[in-house]
Amino acid sequence: RKEVEQDPGPFNVPEGATVAFNCTYSNSASQSFFWYRQDCRKEPKLLMSVYSSGNEDGRFTAQLNRASQYISLLIRDSKLSDSATYLCVVIGGGINTNAGKSTFGDGTTLTVKP
Amino acid sequence: DTGVSQNPRHKITKRGQNVTFRCDPISEHNRLYWYRQTLGQGPEFLTYFQNEAQLEKSRLLSDRFSAERPKGSFSTLEIQRTEQGDSAMYLCASSLFGPEAFFGQGTRLTVV
Numbered sequence: 654r655k656e657v658e659q660d661p662g663p664f665n666v667p668e669g670a671t672v673a674f675n676c677t678y679s680n681s682a683s684q685s686f687f688w689y690r691q692d693c694r695k696e697p698k699l700l701m702s703v704y705s706s707g708n709e710d711g712r713f714t715a716q717l718n719r720a721s722q723y724i725s726l727l728i729r730d731s732k733l734s735d736s737a738t739y740l741c742v743v744i745g746g747g748i749n750t751n752a753g754k755s756t757f758g759d760g761t762t763l764t765v766k767p
Numbered sequence: 768d769t770g771v772s773q774n775p776r777h778k779i780t781k782r783g784q785n786v787t788f789r790c791d792p793i794s795e796h797n798r799l800y801w802y803r804q805t806l807g808q809g810p811e812f813l814t815y816f817q818n819e820a821q822l823e824k825s826r827l828l829s830d831r832f833s834a835e836r837p838k839g840s841f842s843t844l845e846i847q848r849t850e851q852g853d854s855a856m857y858l859c860a861s862s863l864f865g866p867e868a869f870f871g872q873g874t875r876l877t878v879v
Contacts, residue, residue, distance in 0.1 A: 754823045755815075
């Protein structure tokens with residue numbers, strides 16, 4: 654079983670739809686959580702941090718559930734430009750207290766159609 | 768452009784040859800990360816530096832891979848005796864103190 658798992662999709666949604674992605678992680682000692690966006694053949698770009706209290710940035714909302722060990726990303730009012738692969742990343746939690754090791758999921762592909 | 772810079776952008780090499788990639792992080796970023804990414808997969812962690820110290824190295828990394836960051840600024844990743852399975856995008860990222868990292872455009876390696 655992978656340390657970080659995402660539904661690969663693809664998610665095909667019409668413009669204006671609300672779509673949610675989940676990401677589960679296996680290491681309960683993980684310390685930091687983020688969502689990245691990756692366009693085809695481009696580098697990943699940081700989208701937002703994820704906190705237990707929730708984090709909202711415009712149409713995007715991220716949430717962490719430590720008890721169930723998953724993070725979520727909600728996109729409201731989808732735009733064509735939201736089409737991309739969304740990667741979750743979990744950081745830290747190793748035996749070494751250093752928090753540098755990061756584990757990415759394999760991404761969820763979103764296609765927003767007119 | 769003050770983003771993360773990686774060179775070369777593309778590298779084609781014959782199996783068995785050694786290759787070296789360079790990463791220049793965002794100025795004053797003290798953390799630097801190397802990842803490998805293949806099609807359909809997320810970035811796979813290789814190693815991590817804080818300043819010049821290599822603090823984490825993936826167990827997946829064989830002895831053919833080595834990375835350095837001698838002065839705490841740019842970093843190099845060397846792959847010795849390349850194999851076809853090494854063909855991938857090699858990504859570098861940097862961050863300032865915290866884990867929020869910014870990626871370079873990557874070096875695409877093709878081993879023939």
